Amino acid sequence: MTPCPSCPTPDQLGGHRCAVYPSSSVTDAQWTLLEPLLPPFGNTEGRGGRPEKHCRRVVLDAIFYVVRGGIAWRQLPSEFPPATTVWAIFARWVRAGVWQRIHDALRDRTRVRDGRTPLPSAAIIDSQSVQGADTVPRSSRGFDAGKKTNGRKRHIAVDTNGLLLTVAVTMAGIQDRDGAVRLLAALRARFSTVELVWADGGYAGRLIGWTKDVLALVVEIVKRTDDAKGFKVLPRRWVVERTFAWICKHRRCVRDYETRPDHHEAMVYIAMIATMSRRLARTA
Template sequence: MYPTSSITDAQWVILAPLLPPPGNTTGRGGRPEKHPRRLILDAIFYLVRGGIAWAVLPREFPPQQTVYGLFGSWARHGVWQQIHDALRDLVGLHQGRDPLPTAAIIDSQSVRAADTVARTTRGYDAGKKVNGHKRHIAVDTNGLLLAVVVTVAGIQDRDAAHRLLTQLRARFSTISLVWADGGYAGRLIIWACKVLALTVEVVKRTDDVKGFAVLPRRWVVERTFAWISKHRRCVRDYETLPTHHEVMVHISMIMTMSRHLARTGDW
């Protein structure tokens, strides 16, 4: 129905096996699901791509309570991240890459909060002049998402990186090297080395270059932010819960990766 968000047949072949079984088919009882999973996913993808509110989903989709109910249930149980991680491994395998990365790139992006976000849960990034949240991500050398942490925008990158790198280490024991920009220099490098056995290498901008310049390694994570920002629900922060913001980032990457696999036939 909607070219930029609707799931194609090729996408559905990829996504369907990654979805958890309905409750009534796992011996736990419960009524059969009333609406097709594909149609509910279409509604969620439409919302993430278009940046609309849950209450104004078009009538051709299931009721917004049903759509949001599945979104929230899967968010609580980590299903979205499981789907994302399975797709990321699939993309890596079909690109001839080892699914276990040995290096990563980290960076952050401040996002202005909408009026739906409580003032008590947001912060002010004085450098970017943004009042809202900041998402901190780690990607592999191909730009695929490895970890994401959402904080108030006022937190310093090097402070939030403690949580990000801890999450990265917990999920990937194979990573030994992390590239970052100058905002992560200082005590973080020593802490990461001693506590997490991670070498954080700062990629600095040369003083003789003026204006925009493509920096080694750092351009990869900037491209990932561009992929995420193609989805309007991620351009501005509408989520009342930081965990839901993280889920929106995962869904945007699910859409990106599944479309890539379906388009190239690498599945």
Template sequence: MTDAQWALVGPLLPPPGNATDKGGRPEKHPRRLVLDAMFCLARGGIAWRQMPSDFPPAMTVYDIFRRWVKTGAWQRVHDALRDRVRARAGRRPLPTAAVIDAQTVRGADTVPAASAGYDAGKKTRGRKRHIAVDTLGLLLAVVVTAADIQDRDGAHRLLTALRARFSTVARVWADGGYTGRLVAWAGQVLALTVEIVKRTDKTAGFGLLPRRWVVERTFGWIVKHRRCVRDYETLPEHHEAMIYIAMIMTMSRRLTRNTDQ
């Protein structure tokens, strides 16, 4: 991280254990170095035990990562940065529309069979990440499931999470894979209007589809971080955290662009 990125992200991290009334030992390693180690792992796609020796011990970094997953710290840091990006773009913090899609990623041998599945359409064994983004492509919600879960079934969990976090969202755009009972269910249960954006038969070759290209670009941002190209995480919630970290890195760079380092 640059100095500007650390000044932005550092204050958003959870307080040390010994800074609360619950006690706890002082942290041995600087937080900036710990966060740099996590960012290095996410960007480079390395294993925890292959972390360079100039970082704190790998298992120490992993324990902090896991603790922050359990407390929801990654999502809180991400959401704070997303609000700042929206404000800089002249948008209100709470979005009124979203775009959803799903992406299947191959699972490594570290992914337990109990939480993985086979996507017959993509001929891939692993997990599937379902995401909802705003019209700027910023992440609003993410749910990781086994790859054999249909997009429509995963969207039930995704839209439920989206509604729980954002009461202001009224319209959701999706591709043809979400056609069916999901549209009626979302309207009746969640008060969400799901609009299907279909590809026309007259279109030949590659073409940007209205609204849908936004979420595809977000997937592109995510897979720039090699840890997210495949799923290496034992727990689905750890993979969700890696997606949040990828977006934290993306947004912190955007917010500190053209800032003195």
């Protein structure tokens, strides 16, 4: 753990100094990408306000540390700003939609770097049930009988490279095709260019006709063949499974600790922000 050379002096940080944790700390190249995407100082509306006491890079490091390590906010190491301050900034940026905007900007940049247009034309959807901790209230949790999981379910849509397009968090007891109604509606609202969606057999049925008539989306079901035995990589579907693996590298996303579903959605966006910013920084 070594001091960050580009961090402001301890006096500017209110007595705190940035420490480098290899798996979560923002590198100089990452900070060059992320800093212009952060909201204006003071508040997100740009109307001024009390000057911020702590360096934003240190605050971002602290949030990434929580998401990557899966620890509680109050267990942040002492070199970071107070846990209540870090959580308050995280929650304020959730309400303002900051995490989604940062994620979308990085995703578009990643697609352009890969030789694609910023707007996708196809998507893959799937869901994942996550065990809920005791901090998840009964009003927003449920039981997934198929996976024997008591908690929440995250429904995601990704592009053909596995980059996240949108996410919706529901109770775990919600059926995949019912949760997909909200997911696909958000997908259509944000991406008018998407025409085709691949999904597994759990989405077959009335969802296909509804999406075609209401959202003008074609849902194509990718199924296993009847003679397939054991594990088999299925076309298109493996892409979204890889995205779930990227998300679950961040331990705060392996188990749901969030009181609010939108905070869990933000955790998923932050996990992908960390993944994409590191990828872009390596090729900058």
